[in-house]
Amino acid sequence: MRKADLVAMISEKTGVPKVDVLVSLEMFFKEVKHTLAEGENVYIRGFGSFIIKKRARKIGRHIKKNVAIEIPEHFIPSFKPAKVFVEQVKNKVTQMPETEEEE
Numbered sequence: 001m002r003k004a005d006l007v008a009m010i011s012e013k014t015g016v017p018k019v020d021v022l023v024s025l026e027m028f029f030k031e032v033k034h035t036l037a038e039g040e041n042v043y044i045r046g047f048g049s050f051i052i053k054k055r056a057r058k059i060g061r062h063i064k065k066n067v068a069i070e071i072p073e074h075f076i077p078s079f080k081p082a083k084v085f086v087e088q089v090k091n092k093v094t095q096m097p098e099t100e101e102e103e
Contacts, residue, residue, distance in 0.1 A: 036077050048081040 001009075007025060011018040032050050035042050042050040057073045081089075 053078045
């Protein structure tokens with residue numbers, strides 16, 4: 001499912017025009033990104049948490065030059081689904097749907 005599909009589905013189910021749904025969805029994404037960039041996590045009860053994870057410093061390898069490089073510690077965004085969300089998916093999905101890339 002793509003963003004356009006999600007917008008169409010929400011619009012159809014709620015009766016809200018697609019443009020308004022798209023604006024709301026874009027603002028949600030923007031606020032989540034802004035909040036995480038400020039160093040704060042976003043918790044949505046029953047859905048999950050958008051959290052910041054710290055990656056430790058490590059030594060990597062530049063493949064073309066065959067030299068070791070230091071990757072400094074850094075923070076990355078992550079999503080942790082709520083238990084209710086995980087259980088719902090676990091109980092309803094019996095097999096992975098085929099995607100366009102696999103065909």
